[in-house]
Amino acid sequence: MPQRIKELRNLLNSPKKISLIIHRNPDGDAIGAASALYSVFNKMGHQTHLISPNEIPEYLQWLPNTDKTLIFDSNKEESIRLIQDSDIIFTLDFNDFSRTGNELEEVLHSLKNKTFVLIDHHLEPSDYANYMFSDHHRSSTSEMVYEFIVELGKKDLLDKVIAKSLYTGIMTDTGSFKFPNTTSTTMRIAADLMDLGINHNKIQIKIYDSFSYDKLRLLGEALNKLVFLPEYKTAYIALTKKELHKYHYQKGDTEGFVNYGLSLKDSNFAVIFLENDNEGVRISFRSKGKFPANEFAKKYFNGGGHLNAAGGRTNLSMEGAITLFKEKLPEFKEQILAAND
Ligand SMILES: [Mn+2]
CATH class of the missing domain: 3.90.1640.10 (inorganic pyrophosphatase (n-terminal core))
Incomplete structure (x- = not known):
């Protein structure tokens, strides 16, 4: 340099x-x-x-x-x-x-x-x-x-x-x-x-501390929909187009939502699925410790990023994206569970 x-x-x-x-x-x-x-x-x-x-x-x-x-x-x-x-x-x-x-x-x-x-x-x-x-x-x-x-x-x-x-x-x-x-x-x-x-x-x-009322209520919806898979120490949220529009979704409104999944005591991996307006699903991945969220994103969701924060996308439907995600979790199970070792 x-x-x-x-x-x-x-x-x-x-x-x-x-x-x-x-x-x-x-x-x-x-x-x-x-x-x-x-x-x-x-x-x-x-x-x-x-x-x-x-x-x-x-x-x-x-x-x-x-x-x-x-x-x-x-x-x-x-x-x-x-x-x-x-x-x-x-x-x-x-x-x-x-x-x-x-x-x-x-x-x-x-x-x-x-x-x-x-x-x-x-x-x-x-x-x-x-x-x-x-x-x-x-x-x-x-x-x-x-x-x-x-x-x-x-x-x-x-x-x-x-x-x-x-x-x-x-x-x-x-x-x-x-x-x-x-x-x-x-x-x-x-x-x-x-x-x-x-x-x-x-x-x-x-x-x-500058959330709009709509954004805060969308967060409420997102947290209500949080799914935790204890056997994988993984939490995920999925928000459909319909749910996003219900709260007049603006770009950036879901910024940071994915981190709530990681705030769960026993979660080492958190994911949010957001349905696009036109087609496909956008996904954000977060992880604790040494579990490489970017590898998961890269391997199955056309994405990448950092070790603990990555993004990806797929042309699958929301249902398809979640199914694929769950199907691939076992492959990473050991790594996710050992993230904080
Ligand atoms: Mn940066």
């Missing part, structure tokens, strides 16, 4: 046109990391654009620079023009172009002679980047972006606004500093960010 960062530092010494691209259905970490870099690069005199494949979820729309984010889905021509016109393209919080959705993926693949920088903490990054900062041991991309800014020699550019973005990214990806991905480095960086004057409690409230 030291040699490469030096090269990149030189490259960023003169004004550049930069695009920052995040993954589809962006979360606090993706937006936080991109928002922070957007501010830093603007301060450095670069012409910077932040592009999200689709809408920023409402619960994150208070984050700095989200008002300046270009949404690819609704501004395709402009987004493509800006991306093609960039000198440097930063891809943040994802490991493969496919995470941006079909159309944007195609645009990114078609680019020639662009400098790509990847900053990400997911496993198995694709090798498109000229500069790759990939480390799956890190809590979040925001944590890595903090260090990246420091390595660039731009620590003095950090301010309260940037700190707010990075802190939010780290906080959301660590579940408020409690997931196993939280390290002493994570805490030190969070402390540095607090020293810049952020109101951490306000950020916590904005993210976690």
